[in-house]
Structures are given as C-alpha cells and as structure tokens.
Amino acid sequence: MTSRNQNKPPLRSPSNKNSGLDDKPLDKRRKIGTGRMVGTAGTGRVRQAFALVNNRQDLGTNAGNSVGTEGSECGTVEFTKEEVEALLNEKIKGKKFDLKGKMEQMNDHIKKLKLCVKWFQEVEEGHIQEQEKLRNTLESSQRKCTETEVAMKNKEEELDAIITQLKMNNASLQENLAKEESEKLDAIECHRREKEARAAAEKLQASLREELGKAEEEKLSANQRLTSLNDMYKRLQEYNTSLQQYNSKLQTELASANESLKRVEMEKTAIVGNLTSLRSHYNSLQDQLTSSRASQDEALKQKETLGKEVGCLRGELQHLREDRDKQLTHAQALTAEIVMYKDSTGKSVAELDSLRVKSNALEETCSSQREQIRILQHQLAAANEKLKMADLSALETREEFDEKKRVVRELQDRLADAELQNIEGEKLRKNLHNTILELKGNIRVFCRVRPLLPEDGAGTERAVISYPTSMESLGRGIDLIQSAGQKYPFTFDQVFTHEASQQDVFIEISQLVQSALDGYKVCIFAYGQTGSGKTYTMMGRPEAPEQKGLIPRSLEQIFQTSQSLSAQGWKYKMQ
Structure with missing residues (x-):
C-alpha cells in the first residue's frame, strides 16, 4: 500500500511555479471548486474558499506585489x-535517526507554509479592500437609484403632460386627416399624370437608350479609329526611319542639286542679260516715240500754217471775186454808157477807143485775176492733199505709237513676270538651300587632317591615322592608331584628308556663305592645338590663288554675289 506522499505533485520553487503557471491555460489555473475547502493546519484555523480568491485575483496580485517574502x-x-x-x-x-535532514525538510516546509500563509493574508487584505469598495459602490448606486426614482416621477409628470398634448394633437391631426384625404385625391390625380409623364419619360429613355447604343457604336468606331491612328503612328515611325534613310540619300544628291542650282544661276544670268537688252530696246522705242511725237507736232504745226494760208487764200479769192463782180458791173455800166453815148450824143472815136482800151485793160486784168484764182485753186488743192497726207501720216504714226506702246506694255508685263518668277525662284532657292543645310545639320563639325611634317616623323613606316572604308563612315570617320596598335575611332560630319585642297574645303563652306547672304546667321570657326593648320585653313596664302583660305574665298563669293544680284534690285550693305 502506497503512502499519500507518493501521489503528491513535486514541490515547486517560486521560479518553477511561475513557469508552470505560464504553461497551463488561464482557465485551468483559475478553476477551483465553489465549495469551501476545510482543512486543519498546525494552528487549526478554517480556510476560506479559493473561488473568492480566484475571483479577485487581480486584487490579490496587487496586494501580493506590495508584500515581500523573507530574504x-x-x-x-x-x-x-x-x-x-x-x-x-x-x-x-x-x-529514522537523520534529524538534521528532517530539520532541513521541516524548515523548507515551514518556509513554504509561511509563503502560503502570507499569500492568503494578502488575498484576505485584497478581499477586505474589495468589500469596502463594494460597500462604497452600493451606497453610490443607492443614491443614484433614489435620484433616478425622483427623475422618473418628474419624467412621469412630463409624460402625462405630453399625453394630454398628444390627445390635443390627435384631434388636430384628425382634422388634418380629412384635409389630407382631399389632398390625397388630388395627389392620386397628380400620380396619374405622373404615370403618363413616366410613360413619356420611359419612351424618352428608350430613345435615349437607342442614342446610347448609337453613341456606343460611335465609341467603337472611335476605338477602331484610335487603333487605326495607332497603326498610322507606327507607320509614321516607319516613315520617319525611311525619311532618315532618305536624308542620307539627299546628302548624296546634294552635289547634283548644287549643279542644278548653278544651271539655274546661269539661266538667271541669261534672263538678266535678256532683261538688259529688253530695257535698251525699250529705251530706243521710247526715243523713237519722242521723235515721232516731235514729228507729229511739226506736222500739226504745218497743218495749222497751211490752214491759215488756205484761209488767207480763200479771203483773197473772195476779194478778187468781189473785185471781178465790181469790174463786171462797172464794165456793164460802161457799155451802157457807151450805148447811151452812141445813141444820145455820138461821141468821138477817140473817147470810144479810150473806152475800148480801158475795156481791154479791164478784160486783161480779169483774165489775169482768173489765172491767179486758178493758181490759188491749184495751191489750195495741193494744200488739201498735203493736209490729207499729213493726217494719214499722223494716223500712221499714232497707230505705230499705239503698237509700240502695246509692245512696251507687253515687255513690261513680261519683265514684271520675269522679276516675280526670279523672286519666287530666289525664295524657293533660299528655302531649298536652308532645308538642305538643316537636313545636313544646323551644327556640323568637320575634321581636316594636316600632312605630316619632317619634325612629326614623316619618315616612319608605321601609319598613325587611317580612314575607314565602310559605307557608313566613308568620308566621315577617322581612326587614330597608338604605338600599341590600339585604334580609337572618331566620327564627324565630314573628314578632309591631308590630300584635300583649300577649294575642296571651301566647297563645303560656300553653302553656309550663301546662307549668310540669304539672311541667316552663320558662324564658322576653327579650333585645334598649335600648329594644327587653323590659320592656313582660315587665311591660307592670299598671294597664291590656289592656297587662299576660307576667309578670302568667302569675301570673294560675297562681293561677286552682291554684284550679280544688284542688277536684280538687291542691295547689300557691308559693315
């Protein structure tokens, strides 16, 4: 038969007991029977129930924290x-006789019992404090209860007053109900109208749905357009790449364009020559016109003088006719007198002879006057013929003047058209020239290689510079070779070898000089280390025509172009 000590759990130190408490669940640690645990200790006092202790564990732990154990x-x-x-x-x-071991066990057991007693004391103190708190809370709750009872009575009185008020409100509401029923009928009528309006709204909604469907279809079409635009954007990107390739082709076609430009300039000079000849012909026509005008004025003056002479001759002829009539009347009077003398008195023969002589003289004067009248008539006829000839010549000169004036007008129109075409051609040339330069690049860097001098080691067999022969870098690339054989490639817009002349370099620069003459801002400068050939490239040797640099050649081109364009009306001011 085993003893009871064999079934008891092992003793726990405070540290072991804390760890054991951590391992157990909280509910298992706190579950203790609700009945009273009664046991006898050395003092024989009655133990309190653990349920009360566990229900106030927080108070017990707080009290236990304030009380310490020994040592x-x-x-x-x-x-x-x-x-x-x-x-x-x-x-x-x-x-049996090991008293020392038993004493030690007893001391340990007593210490544990003391700890348990202290814990119970602390729990009891916490319980007492909690009872005091509960009393205080009970008293406060009783006070609150009395206060709530008073408040409830007051509330009940207020509710009674509210009930009476509600009864009164009920009566008024019943009255309002009758009114509202009448209003309800009106509302039903309004509801019927609203139903009709709703039906119309539903129809409108159906139409709006159809429009929404159409809008969605348009949206789909817009999305399709967007996809097509995206495809077009991709195509444009491809077209951009093709344009870049075309740019390279344009650079290759630049030489042919320059040749065509030169041909246009030659045609332009020919047109200018024709224009000068037309202007000289125009000046000669104007001279002929002034001379014809002067001859016409002289003919008009002769016509006026002849008219005046004809008037004078007509006046003289009229006078002669009047004199002749007078003479005839006088002769008739004389013959009448002769007849009278013959009939009446029979004068002498001498008087009769004298009268005959007078009559003969008068007849001679009449015949002479007739001849003068005939001569004057012939002169008048000749003057009329001359006047007719003068009128015909004046008409011919006027017609010739009108014809020449028309020819001059046509030449002026042709000249204006030629000038307009020349100006438009010049503008087109400027735009094409500027476009070509922009395609080439607004900022371009050229590299010119100087030939090796004796002090540079020109006799060495190893090459220091090489030029690539690939299509991409032909004429644009240069490779520098170090002593170790390592190459360093460089790429520029144009590379001039040591065999390139000053004219070859200026051909590339002359287009920029033409852009400066067209009104665009241009800057050309050379940079490099000392002795690399900057001064030779820019100035050269002006005394040798083939070795002139960029600056003398640019100035020559500027003055030649300004002189050639001055005939077309362009004016350049050098500052």
Whole structure:
C-alpha cells in the first residue's frame, strides 16, 4: 500500500511555479471548486474558499506585489488548490535517526507554509479592500437609484403632460386627416399624370437608350479609329526611319542639286542679260516715240500754217471775186454808157477807143485775176492733199505709237513676270538651300587632317591615322592608331584628308556663305592645338590663288554675289 506522499505533485520553487503557471491555460489555473475547502493546519484555523480568491485575483496580485517574502524569496507567489492540498498533505521523509535532514525538510516546509500563509493574508487584505469598495459602490448606486426614482416621477409628470398634448394633437391631426384625404385625391390625380409623364419619360429613355447604343457604336468606331491612328503612328515611325534613310540619300544628291542650282544661276544670268537688252530696246522705242511725237507736232504745226494760208487764200479769192463782180458791173455800166453815148450824143472815136482800151485793160486784168484764182485753186488743192497726207501720216504714226506702246506694255508685263518668277525662284532657292543645310545639320563639325611634317616623323613606316572604308563612315570617320596598335575611332560630319585642297574645303563652306547672304546667321570657326593648320585653313596664302583660305574665298563669293544680284534690285550693305 502506497503512502499519500507518493501521489503528491513535486514541490515547486517560486521560479518553477511561475513557469508552470505560464504553461497551463488561464482557465485551468483559475478553476477551483465553489465549495469551501476545510482543512486543519498546525494552528487549526478554517480556510476560506479559493473561488473568492480566484475571483479577485487581480486584487490579490496587487496586494501580493506590495508584500515581500523573507530574504531573497520575496516575490509574488500564487498557489492553486492542488498545490495547497499537496503542501498540507506533505510528510517528511528521511531516515529514522537523520534529524538534521528532517530539520532541513521541516524548515523548507515551514518556509513554504509561511509563503502560503502570507499569500492568503494578502488575498484576505485584497478581499477586505474589495468589500469596502463594494460597500462604497452600493451606497453610490443607492443614491443614484433614489435620484433616478425622483427623475422618473418628474419624467412621469412630463409624460402625462405630453399625453394630454398628444390627445390635443390627435384631434388636430384628425382634422388634418380629412384635409389630407382631399389632398390625397388630388395627389392620386397628380400620380396619374405622373404615370403618363413616366410613360413619356420611359419612351424618352428608350430613345435615349437607342442614342446610347448609337453613341456606343460611335465609341467603337472611335476605338477602331484610335487603333487605326495607332497603326498610322507606327507607320509614321516607319516613315520617319525611311525619311532618315532618305536624308542620307539627299546628302548624296546634294552635289547634283548644287549643279542644278548653278544651271539655274546661269539661266538667271541669261534672263538678266535678256532683261538688259529688253530695257535698251525699250529705251530706243521710247526715243523713237519722242521723235515721232516731235514729228507729229511739226506736222500739226504745218497743218495749222497751211490752214491759215488756205484761209488767207480763200479771203483773197473772195476779194478778187468781189473785185471781178465790181469790174463786171462797172464794165456793164460802161457799155451802157457807151450805148447811151452812141445813141444820145455820138461821141468821138477817140473817147470810144479810150473806152475800148480801158475795156481791154479791164478784160486783161480779169483774165489775169482768173489765172491767179486758178493758181490759188491749184495751191489750195495741193494744200488739201498735203493736209490729207499729213493726217494719214499722223494716223500712221499714232497707230505705230499705239503698237509700240502695246509692245512696251507687253515687255513690261513680261519683265514684271520675269522679276516675280526670279523672286519666287530666289525664295524657293533660299528655302531649298536652308532645308538642305538643316537636313545636313544646323551644327556640323568637320575634321581636316594636316600632312605630316619632317619634325612629326614623316619618315616612319608605321601609319598613325587611317580612314575607314565602310559605307557608313566613308568620308566621315577617322581612326587614330597608338604605338600599341590600339585604334580609337572618331566620327564627324565630314573628314578632309591631308590630300584635300583649300577649294575642296571651301566647297563645303560656300553653302553656309550663301546662307549668310540669304539672311541667316552663320558662324564658322576653327579650333585645334598649335600648329594644327587653323590659320592656313582660315587665311591660307592670299598671294597664291590656289592656297587662299576660307576667309578670302568667302569675301570673294560675297562681293561677286552682291554684284550679280544688284542688277536684280538687291542691295547689300557691308559693315
């Protein structure tokens, strides 16, 4: 038969007991029977129930924290029901005569009992404090209850007043109900109208749905357009790449364009020559016109003088006719007198002869006057013929003047058209020239290689510079070779070898000079280390025509172009 000490749990130190408490669930640690645990200790006092202790564990732990144990064992110690029963039922083991071991066991057991008693005291103190708190809360709750009863009575009175008020409101509401029923009928009528309006709204909604469907279809079409635009954008990107390739082709076609430009300039000079000849012909026509005008004025003056002479001759002829009539009347009077003398008195023969002589003289004068009249008539006829000839010549000169004036007008129109075509051609040339230069690049860097001098080691067999022969870098690339054989490639817009002449370099620069003459801002400068050939490239040797640099050649081109364009009306001011 086993003893009870064999079934008890092992004793726990405060540290082991804390770890054991951490391992157990919280509910298992706090579950203790609700009945009273009654046991006898050395003092024989009655134990309180653990349920009260566990229900106020927070107060007990707070009280236990304020109370310490003896020596190094002062700390918070908690006991469960099983541990207390095990501690009370524990018996001292050991040999029969081993009093020292039994004493040690007893001391340990006493210490544990003291700790348990202190824990119970702390729990009891916490319980007492909690009872005081509960009393205080009970008193405060009773006060609150009395206050709530008074408030409820007041509330009840207020509710009675509210009930009476509500009864009065009920009567008024019943009256309002009758009114509202009448209003309800009106509302039903309005509802019927609203139904009709709703039906119309539904029809409108259906139409709006159809429009929404159309809008969605348009949206789909717009999305399709967007996809087509995206495809077009991709095509444009491809077209951009093709344009870049075309740019390279344009650079290759630049020489042919320059040749065509030269041909246009030659045609332009020919047109200018024709224009000068037309202007000289125009000046000669104007001279002929002034001479014809002067001859016409002289003919008009002759016509006026001849008219005046004809008037004078007509006046003289009229006078002669009047004289002749007078003479005839006088002769008739004389013959009448002769007849009268013959009939009446028979004058002498001498008087009759004298009268005959007078009559003969008068007849001679009449015949002479007739001849003069005939001569004057012939002169008048000749003057009329001359006047007719003058009128015909004047008409011919006027017609010739009108014809020449028309020819001059046509020449002026042709000249204006030629000038307009020349100006438009010049503008087109400027735009094409500027476009070509922009395609080439607004900022371009050329590299010119100087031939090796004796002090540079020209006799060495190893090459320092090489030029690539690939299509991409032909004429644009240069490779520098170090002593170790390593190459460093460089790429420029144009590379001039040591065999390139000053004219070859200026051909590339002359287009920029033409752009400066067209009104665009241009800057050309050379940079490099000392002795690399900057001064030779820019100035050269002006005394040798083939070795002139860029600046003398540019100035020559500027003056030649300004002189050639001055005939077309262009004016250049040098500052």
